[in-house]
Amino acid sequence: MVKLNDDERAMLAGQLGEPRRLSMEHILEVGRFFDAEDLVEVSQVHLMADTESTGEAGLQYLEMLGTYPEGERRVRVPTVTDPLGCDFAKADRINYPEEFIAQERRLSAAFQSLGILITQTCINYQTILPPVLGEHLAYGDTGSSIYANSVMGARTNFQGGPSALAAALTGRVPRYGFHLDERRRGTNLWELRCRPESLSDWGAAGAIIGRAQGSYWEVPVIVGVDGAPTSDELKQFGAALASFGSTPLFHMVGITPEAPDLASVFDDPPPDATEIARADIDGIYSGYRPGDDKLDVVVFAAPQLSLIEMQTLGLLLRDRVVHPDVTVLAATSPEIKAACDRMGITEMIETSGAVVLEGVCFYQMHAREIGKANGWRRLMSNSAKIVNILGGYGYEPVLGTMEHCIDSAVAGRIA
Numbered sequence: 001m002v003k004l005n006d007d008e009r010a011m012l013a014g015q016l017g018e019p020r021r022l023s024m025e026h027i028l029e030v031g032r033f034f035d036a037e038d039l040v041e042v043s044q045v046h047l048m049a050d051t052e053s054t055g056e057a058g059l060q061y062l063e064m065l066g067t068y069p070e071g072e073r074r075v076r077v078p079t080v081t082d083p084l085g086c087d088f089a090k091a092d093r094i095n096y097p098e099e100f101i102a103q104e105r106r107l108s109a110a111f112q113s114l115g116i117l118i119t120q121t122c123i124n125y126q127t128i129l130p131p132v133l134g135e136h137l138a139y140g141d142t143g144s145s146i147y148a149n150s151v152m153g154a155r156t157n158f159q160g161g162p163s164a165l166a167a168a169l170t171g172r173v174p175r176y177g178f179h180l181d182e183r184r185r186g187t188n189l190w191e192l193r194c195r196p197e198s199l200s201d202w203g204a205a206g207a208i209i210g211r212a213q214g215s216y217w218e219v220p221v222i223v224g225v226d227g228a229p230t231s232d233e234l235k236q237f238g239a240a241l242a243s244f245g246s247t248p249l250f251h252m253v254g255i256t257p258e259a260p261d262l263a264s265v266f267d268d269p270p271p272d273a274t275e276i277a278r279a280d281i282d283g284i285y286s287g288y289r290p291g292d293d294k295l296d297v298v299v300f301a302a303p304q305l306s307l308i309e310m311q312t313l314g315l316l317l318r319d320r321v322v323h324p325d326v327t328v329l330a331a332t333s334p335e336i337k338a339a340c341d342r343m344g345i346t347e348m349i350e351t352s353g354a355v356v357l358e359g360v361c362f363y364q365m366h367a368r369e370i371g372k373a374n375g376w377r378r379l380m381s382n383s384a385k386i387v388n389i390l391g392g393y394g395y396e397p398v399l400g401t402m403e404h405c406i407d408s409a410v411a412g413r414i415a
Contacts, residue, residue, distance in 0.1 A: 002031040002174065003038040011170055017072025019065045023166035030163055031174030039172040040179050042156075044078045044131070045138045046124050047164035049111065050085035050364040051103040058161060059107055065169075066113035074115035075168040080128055081111060082141045083304065083331070083361040084120050090357055094329070095373040100366055116168065120359030121333035122303050125152065126231060128335075133257050136179060138167035142248070143239035143303045143385065149249040151234050153257035155179045158216075158248055177217075178248055184258065186221035186251055186265040188212075191273040195226050196281065198401045199309075202233045203240040203384030204284035208276055210244025221251045221265050223273065228255055232306050239303050240384035288387050288399040293413040295398075296376040298405045301331035301362040302386035309402075310340050310356075314348035316406045321352055323412030327374065328354035331361050354409075362386065368393045380405050380414065 004012065012028070014021040027039065051059065065073050086096055086104040108118055119128050122141045131137055131154035139145040139156040140163075148154040157177040159167060167173045177183050190209055196202045209220050220241070229237070229252075241247050251259035259265045300313060310332055322328050330349060332340065337358040340346040346356050363386060371377065371394060380398040381387055382405055387397035398414060407415040 002028055002036055008039060008170075008172060017068060019068055019073045019169050023169040024172075026162060026166040027170060027172055027174060031176065034174060034176035036174035036176040038175050040136050040175040041171055042077060042136045042138045042167055042173055044080070044129055045075070045164055045168040046080050046082065046144055047116075047140045047159070047168065048161045049081035049107065049118070049120065050083060051100055051107055052085055052364055052366050053161055054107060056103070059103060059110065062110035062114070062165075063106065066110055073113065073169075076171040077168060078129060079116045079168040080119040080121070080124050081116060082120075082122050082144075083364055084108065084118070084359055085365050087357045087360045090355060093355055094327070094370060097366060097369045097373060100369075114168070119333070121335070122361055123235065123306065123333060126235070126306055127333050136173070138164050138173050140164040142242035142246075143235070145248050146238040146242040146250070147235060149178055150238055150251065150256050151231075156248070158246075183217065183219075184249060185219060185267055186270070187218045188220050189270050189273040190220055190222045191275050192222060192224040193275050194278045194281070196233070196237075198382070199232060199236045200382040200384065200399060200401045201281055202229065202237040203382070204281045204399070205276055206237040206240030207244045207284050207384045207388065208280055209250070210241045210247055212274070213245035213247050216246050216248065218247065219249050219251065219265075220247065221253065221259065221262070221270070223253045223262070225252055225255055232309055235303055235306075236383065236385075240388070243385040243388045284384065285399050288397055290378065290396060290398055290414065294378045295326055295380055295408055295412065295414050296378045297374070297380070298326060298328045298409045299331075299362045299379060299381045299386060300329065300383070300402070300405070301357075301381070302383045302389065304361055305330060305332045305336070307336050307339055310336060310345050310349070311343075313402065313406070314345045316403060317352040317354060318348055320406070320410050322354055322409050324353075325412050326409045327376070328352075328406075328409045329357055329362060330354060331357040334359045363389045363393065367395075371395060380408055
């Protein structure tokens with residue numbers, strides 16, 4: 001039986017409106033499934049926001065909630081969105097399927113009617129409202145969840161869209177999983193024998209660990225990291241780990257806030273470490289090496305690019321021209337896109353023929369349909385997460401560094 005306080009019982013009884021009653025019913029079903037003793041208050045919510053995730057049924061549910069009085073339907077805590085599925089300004093440029101554009105506009109309107117901030121970003125921890133140590137959250141994107149849990153020391157489970165929406169309307173989630181101290185203890189140990197040299201190397205290291213994870217509840221602990229990684233390096237590492245392993249939390253000893261030393265993250269003597277050498281990282285690249293040099297599209301996304309990544313991309317493309325047979329797409333958040341516009345970075349990138357996409361992430365844009373519309377099959381990226389996902393969308397993905405991707409895009413073939 002999940003214990004409720006007076007406020008929660010009032011929501012469940014419908015005293016604060018039908019949207020909150022429906023949300024409490026959902027939360028209690030989840031809580032009972034996971035044997036939660038009670039609920040925990042969350043301070044912010046980040047939820048999926050593309051029509052590929054919601055589908056028509058989810059969209060109609062959101063629109064239904066919007067018919068209730070404003071005081072009953074507005075979210076109770078700050079709530080922001082993951083990327084949408086369409087950059088309306090670039091839809092024609094990438095042959096975005098017309099049937100999804102109207103759905104995307106309906107979805108944005110439905111979110112706004114609930115008081116949700118249409119931030120359109122999966123890197124909200126870098127750009128909007130970075131969480132802090134011990135803060136309870138309801139995050140839906142796997143990359144944002146693992147970053148918040150691991151790098152910031154906040155607390156969230158992977159929240160599916162309906163659960164994240166219910167958390168937004170009630171300010172509550174069931175107290176289970178990574179909200180609990182005991183679930184945040186280390187379960188396996190890894191030693192980096194070489195420091196990853198690029199963002200794609202960090203993603204490859206995350207992929208190695210993710211592939212070896214046995215369940216959602218396993219918490220890998222990493223030692224041997226010589227010097228603190230950057231935010232973007234940890235972003236790529238965590239996103240790949242979450243993608244390959246469905247893993248919401250890692251500890252990096254001496255780096256992440258809950259892991260000053262091994263004793264802080266293991267209840268018993270730590271297990272023997274599994275080593276990751278340079279050859280192991282190279283093996284991830286080899287697993288995505290095609291038999292020929294054909295190239296259709298290069299994608300920088302998943303997660304969206306930071307301002308620093310956008311500048312690096314701009315400098316790599318400066319005074320160069322993308323081959324006419326190759327499309328280059330770079331996805332970032334609306335806030336960073338505005339900064340890039342102001343600083344001339346967008347112009348530097350797009351002068352080469354590349355396309356900057358705002359507020360979207362490629363695999364959430366009906367990527368299969370876009371690929372068919374443009375004749376794209378061979379895709380290259382520096383994101384281990386995206387090459388892992390897009391093989392299931394009909395693409396032949398190739399992993400490379402950002403420099404390798406740009407050299408290939410300019411050459412018109414995998415360089």
